[in-house]
Amino acid sequence: MTDTEKSRLGPQAAYEAFLAEGRFMIQRAASTGEYLFWPKVTSPSGATDLEWVEARGTGTIYAITVNRARKGARNVALVDLDEGVRMMSTLPDVETAEIGAPVKARIEMTANGPRVVFDLAKEASA
Amino acid sequence: MTRDNIRGKSAIVGMATAGVGEAPGFSAIELIGQSAVKAVHDAGLKLQDIDGVFAATSNHAYPTMSVVEYLGLRPRFFDGTNVGGSSFEMHLLQATLALEAGLCDAALVCYGSNQRTAGGGLVSMSEPQWHETPYKPRHPITAYALAASRHMAEFGTAREDLAEVALAARGWANLNPEAFARGPLSKDDVLSARMISDPLSKADCCLVTDGAAACVLVRADRARDLPGKPVYFLGGGGANYHRSIVAMPDLTTTAAAESGPRAMEMAGVGHDELDLLMLYDAFTITTILFLEDLGFCPKGEGGRFVRDGRIAPGGELAVNTNGGGLSCVHPGMYGLFLIAEAVAQIRGEAGARQQEECNLALCHGNGGTLSSQCTVVLGSEAAL
Numbered sequence: 001m002t003d004t005e006k007s008r009l010g011p012q013a014a015y016e017a018f019l020a021e022g023r024f025m026i027q028r029a030a031s032t033g034e035y036l037f038w039p040k041v042t043s044p045s046g047a048t049d050l051e052w053v054e055a056r057g058t059g060t061i062y063a064i065t066v067n068r069a070r071k072g073a074r075n076v077a078l079v080d081l082d083e084g085v086r087m088m089s090t091l092p093d094v095e096t097a098e099i100g101a102p103v104k105a106r107i108e109m110t111a112n113g114p115r116v117v118f119d120l121a122k123e124a125s126a
Numbered sequence: 127m128t129r130d131n132i133r134g135k136s137a138i139v140g141m142a143t144a145g146v147g148e149a150p151g152f153s154a155i156e157l158i159g160q161s162a163v164k165a166v167h168d169a170g171l172k173l174q175d176i177d178g179v180f181a182a183t184s185n186h187a188y189p190t191m192s193v194v195e196y197l198g199l200r201p202r203f204f205d206g207t208n209v210g211g212s213s214f215e216m217h218l219l220q221a222t223l224a225l226e227a228g229l230c231d232a233a234l235v236c237y238g239s240n241q242r243t244a245g246g247g248l249v250s251m252s253e254p255q256w257h258e259t260p261y262k263p264r265h266p267i268t269a270y271a272l273a274a275s276r277h278m279a280e281f282g283t284a285r286e287d288l289a290e291v292a293l294a295a296r297g298w299a300n301l302n303p304e305a306f307a308r309g310p311l312s313k314d315d316v317l318s319a320r321m322i323s324d325p326l327s328k329a330d331c332c333l334v335t336d337g338a339a340a341c342v343l344v345r346a347d348r349a350r351d352l353p354g355k356p357v358y359f360l361g362g363g364g365a366n367y368h369r370s371i372v373a374m375p376d377l378t379t380t381a382a383a384e385s386g387p388r389a390m391e392m393a394g395v396g397h398d399e400l401d402l403l404m405l406y407d408a409f410t411i412t413t414i415l416f417l418e419d420l421g422f423c424p425k426g427e428g429g430r431f432v433r434d435g436r437i438a439p440g441g442e443l444a445v446n447t448n449g450g451g452l453s454c455v456h457p458g459m460y461g462l463f464l465i466a467e468a469v470a471q472i473r474g475e476a477g478a479r480q481q482e483e484c485n486l487a488l489c490h491g492n493g494g495t496l497s498s499q500c501t502v503v504l505g506s507e508a509a510l
Contacts, residue, residue: 012257038257064275065268065271065274067263067264067323068320068323068324076262076272078377087257088257088258088370088371
């Protein structure tokens with residue numbers, strides 16, 4: 001599917017089509033510069049000239065919890081992307097992490113399809 | 127009709143609960159039926175007098191239709207607004223509007239669930255949110271745990287502070303024979319309870335019980351002709367910004383910061399005048415958030431505010447005197463039980479937990495994942 005074809009889809013389907021190609025794309029309103037997540041048909045201020053841009057993939061942990069069940073523990077985090085939007089995600093390779101920690105996105109394939117997950121960003125050498 | 131002139135224009139004249147705790151062998155609609163019949167009787171009315179119906183449940187796609195049919199009612203006004211556990215605070219506001227506009231003369235507000243004996247898990251019709259599904263949040267605890275994690279990181283709130291909320295609730299429950307979870311509970315018990323979703327343990331979570339509640343409202347002038355002591359609607363307001371926790375602008379500040387002032391301004395009451403706070407305690411963190419957002423302490427100070435038994439029996443502020451969702455009853459949508467306790471206290475029928483003089487109570491309902499926030503202020507004749 002070409003990007004033009006994707007742009008004719010609804011925002012959820014377009015996001016998922018990009019993800020299936022290994023691309024983490026988010027929306028930006030051309031007129032106002034607002035970024036959106038999750039994908040919608042309008043920005044908070046009402047702009048509808050939304051275009052898809054590649055997410056930088058960098059952000060920080062805003063909140064985090066560890067769901068503990070008999071089957072094991074897994075975290076659920078809210079990540080603030082550097083573009084200024086927030087998304088729910090997880091850090092699959094660690095049990096938990098500090099709020100405020102810098103993170104980096106990657107796309108992980110699961111049995112239910114691709115998803116954006118995060119790793120702790122490498123600390124800049126002191 | 128303007129905002130200011132619905133203050134004191136309606137009154138709760140009948141209130142009842144049914145099946146609080148465990149009600150084996152009863153369906154949700156049967157429990158609703160029991161509480162509705164008792165509430166109508168308590169009001170000194172007949173079922174046939176009910177011409178306005180307000181209901182929300184987790185079991186019925188069309189709750190008002192189900193209630194109307196089951197009770198054989200023929201209402202001319204009905205409203206099934208479902209904003210989760212806060213639905214019933216909004217129903218009081220809407221019933222007052224409908225009564226004052228002459229669209230109905232006797233309004234029934236009702237709710238019921240048998241989720242404990244039906245399976246023991248939280249029953250919810252809440253549909254998954256596609257942008258959250260890949261991360262398997264557990265609805266609703268993940269959302270509340272995320273909020274608690276943020277509150278701790280930003281303000282230094284400790285698990286010990288959350289425990290104070292659970293201990294206060296149990297203290298009140300121990301004075302309430304209707305409460306489901308009674309008996310001793312120590313801070314160690316709370317802190318060593320099984321962790322479910324960091325930082326919330328089982329002891330930070332509300333109960334999963336059965337239970338139904340119903341109340342009847344009429345216009346204030348008619349309330350004085352009925353047998354019971356009327357509990358007047360003095361103010362109400364809602365606020366809502368989001369549905370999914372990911373869309374909540376600031377996880378440490380709920381929309382109660384808007385709904386509370388709206389309700390209190392309509393009622394014309396200040397913080398010091400309130401004799402009772404009924405705050406929706408789905409989890410221990412919610413009591414702390416609502417104490418802050420409703421203005422009883424500064425933002426971030428809620429954890430320190432509840433220390434040393436301040437909201438427990440004998441403390442300086444009476445909060446959740448029935449034992450709350452944490453220790454009294456929580457059948458999935460708890461909001462009408464907040465109102466039931468406020469009515470019991472204002473009528474002077476709260477037994478061992480009765481507050482000496484309870485003329486003004488604030489009920490704050492919470493729905494979804496800290497999403498819908500609805501506040502009402504109720505009062506006695508003296509508060510009119």
